[in-house]
Amino acid sequence: MNRYGLKEKIELRINHATHHIEVDVRDTLLDALRDQLGLTGTKRGCDMGECGACTVLMDGKPINSCMLLAVDVMGRNIMTIEGLAQDELHPIQQAFVENGAVQCGFCTPGMILTAKAFLDHCSNPTDDDVRQAISGNLCRCTGYRKIVEAILDAASRLRRGKRHV
Amino acid sequence: MKTFEYITPETIDEALELLGEGAQILAGGTDLLGEMKRGLATPKRLINLKGIQGLADIRSIPDGFLTIGSLATLSHLAEHPLVAQHYPLLIEALQRTASPQIRNIATVGGNLCQRPRCWYYRHSAFPCIRKHGEGCFAMGGQDRYHAIFGGHRCFIVHPSDLAPALMALDAEVRIAHADDSRIVPLTDFFVGPRDSLTQENILTRQEILTAIRIPVPPDNAYGTYLKVSERKATDFALASVAVSIAWLDTQVTHARVVLGGVAPVPWRVKQVEEMLIGDELSGKRIERACERAVDDATPLRHNRYKVALVKGLLRKALHAAHRSREKGEK
Structure with a gap:
């Protein structure tokens, strides 16, 4: 049993690196990512778990980082948008660029991470599968059509990529 | 915060x-953190249950029940093979709950214990009766999302999709207490405003909801969950209906009908269940059932449309049940 007071030193595993940071016990994972670690690719939208702009992957699954306390994710593997590209853009990112799926860009990191988790399990999705998968990510530019096309395109890029390996 | x-x-x-005055259980936190950010919940001590081993397990036990640990996430439950096999009704309800991101964090126990979404309750500017204030701002105010059944000085609706579905499956909950534990039918778990204006379930400050148990449905049972909301995803029900029906030949032998989004508690309509049992599910009987379901509705100024929604949803659900029997599907 552990007890935590106002300020705590915690260990977070983010993008395959271990970080030791001091957080306020009230800080959400989103607060820790943006304010402590400078990982501002994760966006603060509604801060109420409704818009999906703060989506990150926890143990491979998309979650709202505004709805989890930082002290509550110790020991979990977190991936943010900064951890996705290796030497070059990830195929999903490349597909978003080439399909014009980015307008203001605020929903884009969350959309891409949601798409990543989805395409990890579904290699040949339909239009409807994609819409279900991104149903927790709001785009207020309402560019959903291009986003769906980009994810379908990314799926086919990833299938081609696998064949070459 | x-x-x-x-x-x-x-x-x-x-x-x-660790329980006591000022202490609050943290499960998934998707409801509680929202309440804390808005200043509606101000716990002095947060007791996180995620570290308790086995509390998130889902397993079938020898006496035929499915036992769901209260800390199981909604997505874990929706993906469980036993649920797909025996309780497709639950999957329908879970797929219409919140968003994929929320379902990956939110727990089954937390879903049953979530607080109301009434916009006066959720807004810090309205000291309503459910926050130990005066009166109900929905009365004579903006009441279009409020209750058409069971309101009394407060007209919240219970926001859960899962609760009506579990209730239609005769689920029970296990409640732990330092001295003894108890098992309570889910139908007795929820508390309406006639019994309490400040809490929505029977849990005391010394108790923790630890598991939900569901019996195997009767043979030839059919279940469905239908929901209407303004947005298809990430939205609460304007109205919903969970139905579970079983037959012997053409005669209905078992019926559960539970409504969501229309009353302060998941609203079981026993008078409809009783009239369905013992006869065929004919078109005429379905029409009478739909009328009967809304017999005692008392809509407010702007939510009469919910009466029509309940009738429409129930009609659709009972016709789907009838078709499934004709096809000989389970």
Whole structure:
């Protein structure tokens, strides 16, 4: 049993690196990512778990980082948008660029991470599968059509990529 | 947000000892954190149950029940093979709950214990009766999302999709207490405003909801969950209906009908269940059932449309049940 007071030193595993940071016990994972670690690719939208702009992957699954306390994710593997590209853009990112799926860009990191988790399990999705998968990510530019096309395109890029390996 | 002490017990007994004035259980937190950010919940101590081993397990037990640990996430439950096999009704309800992101964090126990979404309750500017204030702002105010059944000085609706579905499956809940534990039918778990204006279930400050048990449905049972909301995803029900029906030949032998989004508690309509049992599910009988379901509705100024929604949803659900029997599907 552990007890935590106002300020705590915690260990977070983010993008395959271990970080030791001091957080306020009230800080959400989103607060820790943006304010402590400078990982501002994760966006603060509604801060109420409704818009999906703060989506990150926890143990491979998309979650709202505004709805989890930082002290509550110790020991979990977190991936943010900064951890996705290796030497070059990830195929999903490349597909978003080439399909014009980015307008203001605020929903884009969350959309891409949601798409990543989805395409990890579904290699040949339909239009409807994609819409279900991104149903927790709001785009207020309402560019959903291009986003769906980009994810379908990314799926086919990833299938081609696998064949070459 | 006010600060708090954050504690991670490793057993239920430890967690029970930590309960008391100002203490609050943290499960998934998708509802509680929203309440804390808005200043509606101000716990002095947060007891996180995630570290308790086995509390998130889903398993079938020899006596035929499916036991769902209260800390199981909604997505874990929706993906469980036993659920797909025996309780497709639950999957329908879970797929219409919140968003994929929320379902990956939110727990089954937390879903049953979530607080109301009434916009006056959720807004810090309205000191309503459910926040120990005066009166109900929905009365004579903006009441289009409020209750058409069971309101009394307060007209919240219970926001859960899962609760009506579990209730239609005759689920029970296990409640732990330092001295003894109890098992209670889910139908007795929820508390309406006639019994309490400040809490929505029977849990006392010394108790923790630890598991939900569902019996195997009767042979030839059919279940469905239908929901209407303004947005298809990430939205609460304007109205919903969970139905479970079983037959012997053409005669209905078992019926459960539970409505969501229309009353302060998941609203079981026993008078409809009783009239369905013992006869065929004919078109005429379905029409009478739909009328009967809304017999005692008392709509407010702007939510009469919910009466029509309930009738339409129930009609659709009962016709789907009838078709499934004709096809000989389970």
